[in-house]
Amino acid sequence: xxxxxxxxxxxxxxxxxxxxxxxxxxxxxxxxxxxxxxxxxxxxxxxxxxxxxxxxxxxxxxxxxxxxxxxxxxxxxxxxxxxxxxxxxxxxxxxxxxxxxxxxxxxxxxxxxxxxxxxxxxxxxxx
Amino acid sequence: xxxxxxxxxxxxxxxxxxxxxxxxxxxxxxxxxxxxxxxxxxxxxxxxxxxxxxxxxxxxxxxxxxxxxxxxxxxxxxxxxxxxxxxxxxxxxxxxxxxxxxxxxxxxxxxxxxxxxxxxxxxxxxxxxxxxxxxxxxxxxxxxxxxxxxxxxxxxxxxxxxxxxxxxxxxxxxxxxxxxxxxxxxxxxxxxxxxxxxxxxxxxxxxxxxxxxxxxxxxxxxxxxxxxxxxxxxxxxxxxxxxxxxxxxxxxxxxxxxxxx
Numbered sequence: 147x148x149x150x151x152x153x154x155x156x157x158x159x160x161x162x163x164x165x166x167x168x169x170x171x172x173x174x175x176x177x178x179x180x181x182x183x184x185x186x187x188x189x190x191x192x193x194x195x196x197x198x199x200x201x202x203x204x205x206x207x208x209x210x211x212x213x214x215x216x217x218x219x220x221x222x223x224x225x226x227x228x229x230x231x232x233x234x235x236x237x238x239x240x241x242x243x244x245x246x247x248x249x250x251x252x253x254x255x256x257x258x259x260x261x262x263x264x265x266x267x268x269x270x271x272x273x
Numbered sequence: 274x275x276x277x278x279x280x281x282x283x284x285x286x287x288x289x290x291x292x293x294x295x296x297x298x299x300x301x302x303x304x305x306x307x308x309x310x311x312x313x314x315x316x317x318x319x320x321x322x323x324x325x326x327x328x329x330x331x332x333x334x335x336x337x338x339x340x341x342x343x344x345x346x347x348x349x350x351x352x353x354x355x356x357x358x359x360x361x362x363x364x365x366x367x368x369x370x371x372x373x374x375x376x377x378x379x380x381x382x383x384x385x386x387x388x389x390x391x392x393x394x395x396x397x398x399x400x401x402x403x404x405x406x407x408x409x410x411x412x413x414x415x416x417x418x419x420x421x422x423x424x425x426x427x428x429x430x431x432x433x434x435x436x437x438x439x440x441x442x443x444x445x446x447x448x449x450x451x452x453x454x455x456x457x458x459x460x461x462x463x464x465x466x467x468x469x470x471x472x473x474x475x476x477x478x479x480x481x482x483x484x485x486x487x488x489x490x491x492x493x494x495x496x497x498x499x500x501x502x503x504x505x506x507x508x509x510x511x512x513x514x515x516x517x518x519x520x521x522x523x524x525x526x527x528x529x530x531x532x533x534x
Contacts, residue, residue, distance in 0.1 A: 161385050161401035168377045231410055233498040251498045253408035256374035 150175045151267045152192075156185040156211065157200035157229065165254045166198055166229075170263065182206025186214050193220045196266055198259070201230045201241060209244040216245035225266040229254075375505045378406050379512055386516045392524035396428045399490065399517050404430065407506055408499035409475070409492045413437045415451070416480075416488040416521065424448055424489055432493060442486070446472040451479045451489035456510045458502060476502065478510045480518035487518045 152175040155166045163178050170176060177194065179185035183206055189197065197215070201208035208228065215221040228241040228249035238249055247266065250258050385398040396414060403412050411431040415424035424440040424447065440448045450457045457463075457477040473493050480488035490513060495502070 159401045
């Protein structure tokens with residue numbers, strides 16, 4: 147029996163984390179981090195298969211989290227999907243420059259998140 | 274005379290022999306032709322049988338072709354029916370998925386509002402709901418003062434706090450709208466061009482409890498990618514109007530209980 151893919155959810159908003167868990171639970175193994183430092187620590191300790199990453203967080207923001215993940219061998223190829231309220235082109239470009247793979251904008255759209263996750267974790271993920 | 278008779282006799286004999294030979298040849302030809310005729314008759318019978326067999330085969334193939342055409346029409350009709358059903362199911366699936374998503378939003382909003390009795394966390398939950406579920410980064414959250422005559426700013430995001438620090442409940446703009454007690458959406462309920470007078474408002478959600486307005490949430494603009502408000506937003510506003518008011522009220526209960534004891 148194949149094990150579930152693992153997703154690290156990173157956001158300082160409890161509401162967003164709760165919503166993402168509602169959307170993805172049952173199909174993936176989920177872990178959460180409420181700030182950038184915790185996200186980097188968890189990702190390096192147990193590399194996930196995908197990261198959903200809020201960009202604007204107090205302390206270490208999502209851009210820095212992504213840069214750090216890209217510097218490490220264990221996480222340099224992990225898909226990182228930006229979750230951001232700021233869908234302007236310059237912010238998206240900045241995210242890509244930091245090493246993000248894709249992005250979704252808030253407000254949270256269930257179908258969009260499911261589709262993006264399935265794109266990077268492949269078929270057979272159960273979503 | 275005798276020599277003449279001899280010559281005549283020989284001639285007659287020769288003619289007789291020739292005639293007999295001719296007759297034998299004719300009989301032989303006749304026999305050969307008779308055999309040939311019989312052979313051709315037999316061949317004709319075989320060809321007739323083969324023709325009849327092929328005619329039967331053609332008739333059978335014709336029936337088979339008709340049957341296959343009928344099957345093809347039936348399968349084509351069935352395929353079109355299944356395609357239509359598939360399209361209907363796909364549409365229903367999308368509707369159900371959307372409704373599930375909407376319900377998840379409402380559940381999360383309600384859970385967050387009532388998941389704590391800490392006032393700061395309840396106000397934080399209200400802000401997160403507006404930012405992450407509704408899609409706005411310019412809003413203000415008010416509570417009525419003890420006299421119920423003013424709206425006091427208790428939380429905000431992306432707006433000038435001093436401008437909205439304290440507003441009369443029955444005054445113009447936000448206060449007037451909140452006092453009506455009904456959710457206001459500028460694009461639906463506003464004046465000309467969907468505006469709300471001088472205020473750059475998108476929506477005002479009065480918070481009410483026991484028939485009284487206890488506060489309000491004023492949303493000034495939506496995130497650029499949001500576009501416009503939807504049916505889900507109306508439902509979120511209804512949740513905020515009632516549940517947020519109750520959640521904020523409940524944060525005061527431990528204090529009231531302590532003070533009253």
